[in-house]
Amino acid sequence: MGEKIEAVDPATGEKVRSFEVATDLQVEKAFSKSRGAFDCWKDLSIDKRCEYLERLRKIIVERKDELVETIRLDTGKPDVEALMSDVFATLSMIRYYEENAENILETEKRKTPSEYPKNSSYVDYIPMGVVAVISPWNYPFQLSVVPSITALVAGNTVILKPSEITPITGEKIMELFSKAGFPEGVFQVLQGGGRVGQQMIEEKPDKIFFTGGVETGKKVMENASKYLIPVELELGGNDAMIVFEEADLERAVKGAVYGSLANAGQLCVSIERIYVQNSIEEEFTRELIEEVKKIDIGTGRDVEMGPMILEKQIETVKDHVNDALEKGADLLTEIKKEGSFLHPIILNNVSHDMKMIKEETFGPTIPIVPFESEDEAVELANATSYGLNASVWTDDISKAKEIVSRLETGNCYINDVVKNIGSPHLPFGGVKNSGIGRYHGPEGLKSFTETRSVMINKNKGTELNWFPYDNDLYVDIGDLIEAKHGDVGLLKKVKTFFRLWRKM
Ligand code: NAD
Helix, strand or coil, X not given: CCCEEEEEECCCCEEEEEEECCCHHHHHHHHHHHHHHHHHHCCCCHHHHHHHHHHHHHHHHHCHHHHHHHHHHHHCCCHHHHHHHHHHHHHHHHHHHHHHHHHHCCCEEECCCCCCCCEEEXXXXXXXXXXXXXXXXXXXXXXXXXXXXXXXXXXXXXEEECCCCCHHHHHHHHHHHHHCCCCCCCEEECCCCHHHHHHHHHCCCCEEEEECCHHHHHHHHHHHHCCCCCEEEECCCCEEEEECCCCCHHHHHHHHHHHHHHHHHCCCCCEEEEEEEHHHHHHHHHHHHHHHHCCCECCCXXXXXXXXXXXXXXXXXXXXXXXXXXCCCEECCCCCEECCEECCEEEECCCCCCHHHHCCCCCCEEEEEEECCHHHHHHHHHCCCCCCCEEEECXXXXXXXXXXXXXXXXXXXECCCCHHHHCCCCCECCCHHHEECCECHHHHHHCCEEEXXXXXXXXXXXXXXXXXXXXXXXXXXXXXHHHHHCCCCHHHHHXXXXXXXXXX
């Protein structure tokens, strides 16, 4: 009997199904199949690859409700959350590539330096090979499919390892890709946990796209370094929301509640800390408490918050709340847990020595910290080892932009939260402990390619820089340096170039 993983419905705690974990031999075979498939897939035109994406998009649209049910079984998240943030966000990304991939990846003509006369230059974006996509459990559809289709449209083949917590979604993704007719071996799914992920790295993929926690990300990078495999890491966040006194208070409160509690806080770009200007702190907190009372908890269509997907995560939330309370924080809501459903927890009098502020809680906690000045707000927001997303709330957009320019984050939203991650046009990724690299947007698509630069020389005969080296060449190079980079007059420049061009 091989190793198994159990799919558990977090809403009920019931085991739904068990899945065979991929063996080392299966991992090896998947890689060999993927390498074989790469030979043909890489030679398809982008247009042709997009035809597969288009078929996939249409199937996802057709089967969206079925997909929501699948995601619900794995995560218990509210139907709207699954439809909007897993399904819709993925479709937008597919459509973006259908419309833009060809343009983004087309050969680019580049400038050629004047000392290379009769030369021209261009850059090609070429497929890398087999891409390993290792994904987390919080958005098991979006965070598996989006990096996969990005890699595929760039001409790579893909092996996806979904989280061991969400294998049903992983299986469904494979079914959808097969239905869309992707050629055998171009896209594969391997089920399993960390051991399978590690084994995939041992098979030396040509790129690893990893989404998950910081500690796992470091292990992935360490293992990948043995073979110098390029690694893209989308890691955790500890996002700050900064609310200035002139902000639209009602909107900011509603934004804070959504940003903190969407997916029960199990969101990499979840609001983890709210900094509110002193003068409005009391009113903001009062309204926030009232707004949070409107949140319905459960599963299905008419609820805002589902269960905690992972038992371990409930322990982290408890640990952070207890730590905050021991260090003097005030609890403004009741702590309530029904099965794996946690009710929102609002705290004030929190400080930067508390785990809740320093680390990623990844749960439905809302800590509020007052600030006096712009400088203080920036300093507090940056006082974390993470740098994923942040949001700034004010009617004064120039002021917001100035604040944003001082924040240490990969992404920022002015007067809104979370959904900037859903724009296919914008690169997304973190700084500091939140990760390495960017996906989404043109930068993200190019990150799944190797950049190959090409230069063409139509010169005849010999070149100035070729052997032999002698004093004449030394003088020529010296003159060229003066003309190109020194402080010489135009006439001398022209004379030098005119003299040397004949030798180039
Ligand atoms: P995790 O790090 O526990 O697991 C992520 C994936 O890595 C899983 O598929 C797991 O099986 C695999 N894995 C575990 N050990 C491995 C190893 N040694 N080698 C290779 N693979 C291994 O993360 P999680 O708990 O699934 O996800 C939650 C974390 O993900 C949070 O920190 C969250 O902020 C982060 N996240 C980040 C983003 C982003 O875009 N930056 C998005 C979603 C989630």
